[in-house]
Amino acid sequence: MSSVKERLNAVFQDVFDDPNLQITEAMTADDVDAWDSLTHIDLIVAVEKAFRIKLSTSSVRGLKNVGDFIALITSKLEAG
Amino acid sequence: MNPNKTPDLSYSRLAKQGKRLDASKLGSKLKVALLSDAASQQFVPVLRALFADNGVDATVYEGNFDAIELEALDANSGLHTFAPDIVYIINSTQALRARYYDHGIEPELPRIERVWDALAKHAGCRIVQCNFALPYERPFGQYDLKCGNSLYAATRDLNTRIAQLAAQKNNILLCDVESIAAYVGRREWFDDRLWDMSKTFCNLEHLPLVAQAMADIALAGSGKLVKCIICDLDNTLWGGVVGDAGPHGIEIASHGDGEAFYRLQKFLVTLQKRGILLAVCSKNDRANAVAAFEQNPEMVLEMGDFAVFVANWENKADNIRQIRDTLEIGFDSMVFLDDNPFERNLVRNFLPDVIVPELPEDPADYVRAISALNLFETTAVSAEDLSRAELYKVEAQRRLAQASFTDVTEYLKSLQMKVVLERFPAEKIARIVQLFARSNQFNLTTQRHTEAACTQMMQDEANVIPLCASLSDQYGDHGLISIVVARPEGDALRLSDWLMSCRVLKRGVEDYLMNHAVSIARERGLRWVKGQFIPTSKNAMVKEFYAQFGFESADQLNWILDTQRYSPRETFISAAG
Numbered sequence: 070m071s072s073v074k075e076r077l078n079a080v081f082q083d084v085f086d087d088p089n090l091q092i093t094e095a096m097t098a099d100d101v102d103a104w105d106s107l108t109h110i111d112l113i114v115a116v117e118k119a120f121r122i123k124l125s126t127s128s129v130r131g132l133k134n135v136g137d138f139i140a141l142i143t144s145k146l147e148a149g
Numbered sequence: 150m151n152p153n154k155t156p157d158l159s160y161s162r163l164a165k166q167g168k169r170l171d172a173s174k175l176g177s178k179l180k181v182a183l184l185s186d187a188a189s190q191q192f193v194p195v196l197r198a199l200f201a202d203n204g205v206d207a208t209v210y211e212g213n214f215d216a217i218e219l220e221a222l223d224a225n226s227g228l229h230t231f232a233p234d235i236v237y238i239i240n241s242t243q244a245l246r247a248r249y250y251d252h253g254i255e256p257e258l259p260r261i262e263r264v265w266d267a268l269a270k271h272a273g274c275r276i277v278q279c280n281f282a283l284p285y286e287r288p289f290g291q292y293d294l295k296c297g298n299s300l301y302a303a304t305r306d307l308n309t310r311i312a313q314l315a316a317q318k319n320n321i322l323l324c325d326v327e328s329i330a331a332y333v334g335r336r337e338w339f340d341d342r343l344w345d346m347s348k349t350f351c352n353l354e355h356l357p358l359v360a361q362a363m364a365d366i367a368l369a370g371s372g373k374l375v376k377c378i379i380c381d382l383d384n385t386l387w388g389g390v391v392g393d394a395g396p397h398g399i400e401i402a403s404h405g406d407g408e409a410f411y412r413l414q415k416f417l418v419t420l421q422k423r424g425i426l427l428a429v430c431s432k433n434d435r436a437n438a439v440a441a442f443e444q445n446p447e448m449v450l451e452m453g454d455f456a457v458f459v460a461n462w463e464n465k466a467d468n469i470r471q472i473r474d475t476l477e478i479g480f481d482s483m484v485f486l487d488d489n490p491f492e493r494n495l496v497r498n499f500l501p502d503v504i505v506p507e508l509p510e511d512p513a514d515y516v517r518a519i520s521a522l523n524l525f526e527t528t529a530v531s532a533e534d535l536s537r538a539e540l541y542k543v544e545a546q547r548r549l550a551q552a553s554f555t556d557v558t559e560y561l562k563s564l565q566m567k568v569v570l571e572r573f574p575a576e577k578i579a580r581i582v583q584l585f586a587r588s589n590q591f592n593l594t595t596q597r598h599t600e601a602a603c604t605q606m607m608q609d610e611a612n613v614i615p616l617c618a619s620l621s622d623q624y625g626d627h628g629l630i631s632i633v634v635a636r637p638e639g640d641a642l643r644l645s646d647w648l649m650s651c652r653v654l655k656r657g658v659e660d661y662l663m664n665h666a667v668s669i670a671r672e673r674g675l676r677w678v679k680g681q682f683i684p685t686s687k688n689a690m691v692k693e694f695y696a697q698f699g700f701e702s703a704d705q706l707n708w709i710l711d712t713q714r715y716s717p718r719e720t721f722i723s724a725a726g
Binding site for chain 1: 165191343346347
């Protein structure tokens with residue numbers, strides 16, 4: 070099973086339609102051209118689908134960077 | 150209608166496709182405006198992708214968020230500057246909920262009507278109004294419907310009143326978002342987190358269903374309509390093989406697994422009554438196929454319901470070509486239903502424009518699968534739709550009669566054709582708008598005029614001569630079949646629109662009308678008649694139209710006739726009445 074980061078990377082590549090995109094923990098919306106409030110929603114919906122989890126409004130609002138995103142997904146997966 | 154209508158309406162796929170769209174290869178352009186009290190950004194790439202699937206390059210204008218009235222009422226708004234061909238008004242249940250708790254439901258309908266009136270006044274374009282998905286909360290439990298003022302009951306009532314009001318206004322079309330939400334299921338439809346975060350009004354996965362319905366309405370209005378359904382017989386319209394089981398052994402209605410086929414036939418009857426033609430294309434001995442309809446008492450469809458009935462052992466692509474030639478409609482307005490994947494693929498290969506839906510394995514799912522494709526969108530239903538099947542049957546008799554005449558002149562004389570030629574009458578405007586929208590082949594300039602535009606022509610007696618012709622003959626009434634719009638300009642009569650239903654080709658109607666047009670010019674002392682040909686992918690048949698009448702042209706597009714050199718064509722048509 071690939072890591073959460075690798076799986077998340079695939080989701081990013083799909084949503085931003087860019088096969089060369091490589092995420093890093095420190096990456097934020099400012100680092101990706103097409104990452105606006107609209108694609109942010111697309112991203113959350115795609116993550117929920119890919120990882121089969123549900124993210125609450127408040128947990129999504131608290132995300133500062135990709136590292137937070139990975140931590141949030143990991144905690145959701147562990148809580149199962 | 151896209152023949153390869155994608156069953157994959159995935160949001161992520163369409164959103165990506167819409168963003169990387171290469172519009173340079175798309176033939177027709179459409180200016181689309183979205184006015185919404187919810188976020189509309191997600192609609193933009195999805196709509197563009199769905200329109201592109203149908204060869205249309207859609208430019209989308211998004212009104213300011215939650216500014217439906219401002220955009221509509223302000224004649225200088227971005228919306229009016231954009232000058233859209235079609236405006237979609239997208240309403241969200243979530244925004245309605247907020248307004249309802251502040252002001253109740255009563256201000257809603259007048260507000261909607263104000264927007265319609267303002268758009269009709271300033272924009273003069275087609276207007277598509279979405280209704281409201283019913284909310285999920287039931288504060289009164291099962292008692293909710295009995296108290297008309299709960300949000301649920303009020304929304305339901307509002308939807309009904311929107312539909313009633315729209316029914317009185319021909320320029321308003323409805324997009325039934327409620328039926329889409331109900332089909333998906335309210336539990337799946339609403340995602341309140343997305344509303345809270347970004348004012349997205351439904352679960353993104355279901356947004357393409359709304360966008361598809363929206364696009365289908367626009368496409369139907371531009372003439373992309375299904376006109377005929379061609380059906381296979383064995384295991385499509387009934388269970389089993391009639392050649393083996395005999396007319397009483399096949400499964401239909403209460404016999405065997407016949408319920409599923411009964412349901413499909415009932416659905417087809419409804420479509421036929423609505424004006425969609427039915428045809429049979431079956432590999433069978435004709436006598437066996439006919440016996441199934443004539444002898445099985447449980448059969449729903451009758452021989453008389455089919456405009457064309459082809460049962461033989463030739464390949465189906467050839468048979469469908471023959472059906473096309475008989476009905477004189479485009480391949481892209483035909484749907485072919487067949488349970489056999491081999492036949493479906495054969496038809497797809499040889500006739501790529503014919504719409505060939507995948508049918509599910511289980512006949513029990515046929516109607517649901519066909520209905521889900523939303524193939525039968527229309528923007529108007531006229532009295533002539535309801536009797537169109539009758540017209541085509543009469544036409545079939547006429548063709549039989551034609552076969553018995555060796556001389557076409559004798560035949561035309563025997564028809565005793567009569568034409569009523571008149572300025573657009575108010576009571577026929579709906580049919581006129583529809584003929585403008587539907588005619589693709591015999592159409593010189595392919596202008597699609599709205600009801601408002603037609604009414605304006607009707608009223609502008611000083612500058613426009615908008616004529617419509619209705620034809621009848623000894624076999625029956627064809628109804629309104631041709632439109633010619635003439636405009637006196639300087640020393641010429643300019644023919645800005647000329648179109649005719651292909652049902653009445655080769656009868657001399659066009660000769661009769663040209664004689665008339667030239668005589669109008671002469672009566673008014675106009676020396677010239679000018680015509681224009683605007684080529685499309687479908688109107689090649691009228692490329693030489695003006696040349697036939699002696700018009701001259703330098704570019705094959707703009708034509709001019711000297712009325713002094715025109716000798717009237719002989720016709721076998723008389724003026725009715």
